[in-house]
Amino acid sequence: MRTVLGIESSCDETAAALVTDDRRIVAQAIASQEEAHAPYGGVVPEIAARAHAERLAPLIGKVLAEAGMTLEDCDAVAATAGPGLIGGVMVGLVTAKALAMAGDKPLLAINHLEGHALSPRLADAALDYPYALLLVSGGHCQVLRVEGVGRYRRLATTIDDALGEAFDKTAKILGLPYPGGPAVERLAAEGDAAAVPLPRPLLGSAEPHFSFAGLKSAVLRAQDSGRYRREDIAASFQQAAVDCILDRTGRALEHMGPVSALVVAGGVAANRSVRGALEGLAERHGLRFTAPPLPLCTDNAAMIAWAGIERLQAGMAGDPLDISARPRWPLDPAAEPVRGAGVKG
Secondary structure (H helix, E strand, O other): OOEEEEEEOOOOEEEEEEEEOOOOEEEEEEEEOHHHHHHHOOOOHHHHHHHHHHHHHHHHHHHHHHHOOOHHHOOEEEEEEEOOOHHHHHHHHHHHHHHHHHHOOOEEEEEHHHHHHHHHHHHOOOOOOOEEEEEEOOOOEEEEEEEEOOEEEEEEEEOOOOHHHHHHHHHHHOOOOOOHHHHHHHHHOOOOOOOOOOOOOOOOOOOOOEOOHHHHHHHHHHHHHOOOOHHHHHHHHHHHHHHHHHHHHHHHHHOOOOOOEEEEEOHHHHOHHHHHHHHHHHHHOOOEEEOOOHHHOOOOHHHHHHHHHHHHHOOOOOEOOOOOOOOOOOOOOOOOOOOOOHHHO
């Protein structure tokens, strides 16, 4: 049985975990930075990087102690090497390099998006390749065909904002606390989703891509008008987002080819309305639906360790110690740029 130490530091969560190849999370810990970033309504990269540097080593020590293990008991060290806020990514990757060198262990430099993409398989042993993945987070909104470890085909992406970003900006517009996504979901439960006329960008278009910038702007106009309750704006925004997700993902599935399941992963996968709607979409397409448990939706180190295990099981070698951190790192580098998407294409 192999055990991998995972490290995650791509944004504002400092995390470490020990995961075995029989899908057991032996120990894990996450140090949240919500309090530090709350006054700014979003993540401040410099603050995040300093917090990672201060917290990561004690967190790794805590995880090893809780498991009754030492570095010698680990078979490899896996760390997020991108994409993400480059300062934080560097902290985690340099720490992983030091541990790998000190313990003479393989270093596994993991794509953060691959961590999300493979996380459902950590919780669901029956999930087989290939599967359709909707990856929705603060920085990404994509539909991919997951064909195996390191093999991804992108069918759709956002041409502007990611859905998680739209949730966070909507929360800021409505004066809700950080983190914004859960705050919007809670407020939406008290509102009328049909009360505010909001657009559904790209709904019905032939290409399966996403757009949320116009929806975000419409929320701002609705709030500035003074005509609507915050609860109704939140509920109407969430419903518009769900409608877009269903339409766009459904269109991508038409071009997907045979898959075993429809999977959702990433921070926005924790939203119950999004999950419920996608479960219905999967049923209409005759697919099984699966999503990671809520703790595996947000940034965490267990998914990074599991991605490392999947790489080892696929016979992939460790990475060189001089590998660099990457602020951008697409899962499908061969995907054609999307018209109008700029660098996000």
